[in-house]
Amino acid sequence: MDKPAAPxxxxxxxxxxxxxxxxxxxRAVRTALPDMGLVIxxxxxxxxxxxxxxxxxxxxxxDAGDAVxxxxxxxxxxxxxxxxxxxxxxxxxxxxxxxxxxxxxxxAGVLSAMQAAAPKGVHVIPGxxxxxxxxxxxxxxxxxxxxxxxxxxTPADDVPNAKVDALTxxxxxxxxxxxxxxxxxxxxxxxxxxxxPHLIAYNIVGTASDLEAVTESEVIKYSAGGFxxxxxxxxxxxxxxxxxxxxxxxxxxxxxxxxxxxLTALQRAIRWGDGDALYTLFSRTxxxxxxxxxxxxxxxxxxxxxxxxxxxxxxx
Amino acid sequence: MDKPAAPxxxxxxxxxxxxxxxxxxxRAVRTALPDMGLVIxxxxxxxxxxxxxxxxxxxxxxDAGDAVxxxxxxxxxxxxxxxxxxxxxxxxxxxxxxxxxxxxxxxAGVLSAMQAAAPKGVHVIPGxxxxxxxxxxxxxxxxxxxxxxxxxxTPADDVPNAKVDALTxxxxxxxxxxxxxxxxxxxxxxxxxxxxPHLIAYNIVGTASDLEAVTESEVIKYSAGGFxxxxxxxxxxxxxxxxxxxxxxxxxxxxxxxxxxxLTALQRAIRWGDGDALYTLFSRTxxxxxxxxxxxxxxxxxxxxxxxxxxxxxxx
Numbered sequence: 213m214d215k216p217a218a219p220x221x222x223x224x225x226x227x228x229x230x231x232x233x234x235x236x237x238x239r240a241v242r243t244a245l246p247d248m249g250l251v252i253x254x255x256x257x258x259x260x261x262x263x264x265x266x267x268x269x270x271x272x273x274x275d276a277g278d279a280v281x282x283x284x285x286x287x288x289x290x291x292x293x294x295x296x297x298x299x300x301x302x303x304x305x306x307x308x309x310x311x312x313x314x315x316x317x318x319x320a321g322v323l324s325a326m327q328a329a330a331p332k333g334v335h336v337i338p339g340x341x342x343x344x345x346x347x348x349x350x351x352x353x354x355x356x357x358x359x360x361x362x363x364x365x366t367p368a369d370d371v372p373n374a375k376v377d378a379l380t381x382x383x384x385x386x387x388x389x390x391x392x393x394x395x396x397x398x399x400x401x402x403x404x405x406x407x408x409p410h411l412i413a414y415n416i417v418g419t420a421s422d423l424e425a426v427t428e429s430e431v432i433k434y435s436a437g438g439f440x441x442x443x444x445x446x447x448x449x450x451x452x453x454x455x456x457x458x459x460x461x462x463x464x465x466x467x468x469x470x471x472x473x474x475l476t477a478l479q480r481a482i483r484w485g486d487g488d489a490l491y492t493l494f495s496r497t498x499x500x501x502x503x504x505x506x507x508x509x510x511x512x513x514x515x516x517x518x519x520x521x522x523x524x525x526x527x528x
Numbered sequence: 529m530d531k532p533a534a535p536x537x538x539x540x541x542x543x544x545x546x547x548x549x550x551x552x553x554x555r556a557v558r559t560a561l562p563d564m565g566l567v568i569x570x571x572x573x574x575x576x577x578x579x580x581x582x583x584x585x586x587x588x589x590x591d592a593g594d595a596v597x598x599x600x601x602x603x604x605x606x607x608x609x610x611x612x613x614x615x616x617x618x619x620x621x622x623x624x625x626x627x628x629x630x631x632x633x634x635x636a637g638v639l640s641a642m643q644a645a646a647p648k649g650v651h652v653i654p655g656x657x658x659x660x661x662x663x664x665x666x667x668x669x670x671x672x673x674x675x676x677x678x679x680x681x682t683p684a685d686d687v688p689n690a691k692v693d694a695l696t697x698x699x700x701x702x703x704x705x706x707x708x709x710x711x712x713x714x715x716x717x718x719x720x721x722x723x724x725p726h727l728i729a730y731n732i733v734g735t736a737s738d739l740e741a742v743t744e745s746e747v748i749k750y751s752a753g754g755f756x757x758x759x760x761x762x763x764x765x766x767x768x769x770x771x772x773x774x775x776x777x778x779x780x781x782x783x784x785x786x787x788x789x790x791l792t793a794l795q796r797a798i799r800w801g802d803g804d805a806l807y808t809l810f811s812r813t814x815x816x817x818x819x820x821x822x823x824x825x826x827x828x829x830x831x832x833x834x835x836x837x838x839x840x841x842x843x844x
Contacts, residue, residue, distance in 0.1 A: 406753025
C-alpha cells in the first residue's frame with residue numbers, strides 16, 4: 213500500500229535567498245511536497261533568471277517584502293550577517309500567524325534579530341540544517357541535500373508547540389532529522405563541529421600558499437598527502453563564512469582557545485620526542501570516525517568514496 | 529595496435545611489509561607487470577596468512593632477510609620508525625647491484641639509515657608515493673591507488689642514472705608520475721601538504737572529544753558541518769603517523785609555527801570584528817581548490833563526490 217502524501221505544513225512558503233541552501237530547499241519541496249505554494253525572492257538578478265529557468269518556484273521576486281505577502285511560512289536563506297536587514301525589510305508585510313525561520317549557521321544572533329523585528333503574532337523558530345557543499349548559487353543545489361542530515365530548531369520561548377511541530381514536519385518531509393536546542397547551545401556545538409574546522413582549513417590553505425621554501429605548484433602536486441581534504445571546505449562561500457565568525461565570535465574564540473592549547477601540547481610532544489603521547493592521541497581519534505560512519509553521517513567507503521578506479525574498495 | 533608490454537624493471541622484487549601501501553604495490557605489480565617475480569615479507573602472522581590467501585606474491589616470508597635474497601629490487605613498506613632496523617636486518621643478504629627503496633612519508637632519515645647500513649654496491653633510492661587512504665592492512669590495498677598520483681624519489685648522490693631510470697619506470701608502470709627531489713626539500717614540502725594537515729586533524733578530533741559543554745553524541749550528529757572531513761585523516765594508522773612526526777620534527781615544527789602564527793592573526797581578526805581580513809583570506813583560498821582539481825589531484829564533484837542520492841551533482 214502506498215504511503216499517503218503528507219499534508220503540506222504550509223499553504224505558501226516564501227524562501228528568501230535562492231543560493232545553494234535556498235534552492236536545495238526549493239528543489240526538495242518540489243519533490244516531497246509538490247502541492248505546496250512556493251515563491252522565492254533573490255536580490256541578485258542573475259540568480260532570479262536562473263531560478264526562473266529552473267522552474268524552482270511559482271513566482272520569483274526581487275523584493276523580499278513582496279515575496280512574503282500572504283505566506284504562512286517564511287524561510288530566510290541569506291548569510292547570517294544579512295538576516296537583521298532582511299527581517300526589517302519583510303516585517304511590514306509578514307502575515308500574522310506565519311512561521312518565520314531560517315537556515316543560518318549561527319542561531320543566537322538570528323533569534324534576537326527576528327524577535328526584535330517580527331510583528332506580534334509571527335512565530336519565530338530559527339533553524340539550521342547541518343548540510344551543504346563547498347559550492348554556491350542556485351545551480352549548486354540539489355533535492356537530496358538534507359537526506360539523513362540533522363536540522364536543529366531553536367524556537368523562541370513563546371512559540372506554540374503546534375507551530376514547532378509544523379516546522380518539524382516540514383523538515384522531516386525533506387528527509388531531515390530534527391532536534392530542538394537552545395540557541396546559545398547550538399552556537400557552541402556548531403563552533404566545534406563546523407566553525408572552527410572551517411577556520412583551520414582556511415588557515416592552513418593560507419599558510420601553505422604563503423610559503424617561500426615550497427612553491428604553490430608543489431603544494432598542488434602533493435596535495436593528495438592530506439592537504440587537499442582541507443581545500444574543499446576552504447573553498448566555501450567567503451561572505452557566508454565571514455558572517456559566521458563575526459556572529460559567533462564568543463563560542464568560536466572559546467573553542468579556538470582549546471584547539472590551540474591542545475596543539476601546543478602536541479607541538480611540545482613532537483619537540484621532546486614523546487612518541488607515547490602522540491600514539492595515545494592518534495589511537496583515540498580513530499574511534500570517532502567509526503562512530504560517525506555508524507551514525508550514517510559520512511560515507512563508509514575509504515577516502516570519502518573518492519573515485520579511484522574500478523578495483524578500488526571505494527567504488528565497491 | 530596493442531602497446532607492447534613494458535619490460536619488467538626488476539627480475540625479482542621483494543616488498544617488506546604488506547599493509548595498505550605494500551599490498552597495493554603488490555596488486556599493482558600483478559596487474560601492470562605480471563611477469564615480475566614478487567615476494568613479500570611481513571612480521572605479522574595474520575597479515576602473512578591474508579597475503580597468501582589473496583595470492584599477492586610468489587612467496588610470503590616471515591623474515592625480511594630471507595625475502596631479499598636474490599632480489600634486484602627491494603621496497604620497504606614499513607613505518608618510518610622501523611626502517612633503520614629493517615635495513616640492518618636485510619643488509620647481510622642484500623644482493624650487490626640491487627636497488628633499495630621504500631615508500632615512507634619522510635625521506636632524510638630513511639636516506640641516512642639506508643646509506644649507513646646498505647652494503648657497497650647496493651643502490652639507495654628512497655621513494656614516497658603520495659597516495660593512501662585512512663585504512664590499514666593487506667585487505668585495504670588496491671591496484672589503482674597510485675594512478676595519477678606523484679611518487680617522489682630522493683636518490684643518494686652516488687646512484688647511477690640508469691638505476692634511477694629503472695625505478696622511475698617501475699612507478700610509471702604502476703600509474704604514478706615521478707619527480708626527483710632532494711630529501712630535505714621533500715620533508716619540508718610534505719610537512720605542509722601532509723604532516724601538518726594530519727596533525728591538526730588529529731588535534732581537532734581530540735579537542736572535540738574532550739569538551740564538557742558539548743557531548744560526543746552531539747559532535748557525531750552534527751559532524752556534517754565540516755568536522756567529519758577531519759575525522760577521516762584522523763583515522764589514519766597511529767604507528768605510521770607517530771613515526772612521521774618524530775622523524776620529521778624540524779620541518780613539522782617550522783610549518784606548525786607558521787600555521788599557529790597565521791591562526792593567531794585570524795583569531796585577532798575575529799575578536800576585533802575585522803570582517804575584511806576574514807573575507808580577503810576566505811576568497812584567496814577558494815582558488816587553490818580549483819588548481820588542485822585542474823591538476824587532477826582531487827575529484828571535481830562537490831563534497832568529494834560523497835554519495836548523496838541520484839539527483840545530486842556529485843553523482844552526475
